[in-house]
Amino acid sequence: QVQLVESGGGLVQPGGSLRLSCATSGNIFRITAMGWYRQAPGKQRELVASITRGGTTNYADSVKGRFTISKDNAKNTVYLQMSSLKPEDTAVYYCNTVASIASLWGQGTQVTVSS
Secondary structure, eight states: OOOEEEEOOEEEOTTOOEEEEEEESSOGGGTSOEEEEEEOTTSOOEEEEEEOTTOOEEEOTTTTTTEEEEEEGGGTEEEEEEOSOOGGGOEEEEEEETTOOGGGOOOOEEEEEOO
């Protein structure tokens, strides 16, 4: 059974950077597009970045130019490099397929941007 485990979150000052990792127990992202999602308090979960099997990336307007999604097939890991972080980026970040398969939601990793 495929599992996704997010890590790398933390507390960072505005303007800072973090790199999130999503480790998979299988090679699911070799067969389908993957995405990073986030959910802020009181808001719905939103897709912020995605990467296809072929490596094509797409970003929400709110993070374009600041976040970079990538993957390492050999390590079965998907990354989200976040730079120029803003307080409004504060949220729990999750990875999942772009189809957002219900059984794949993990615990997420908390990102807090605050001075």
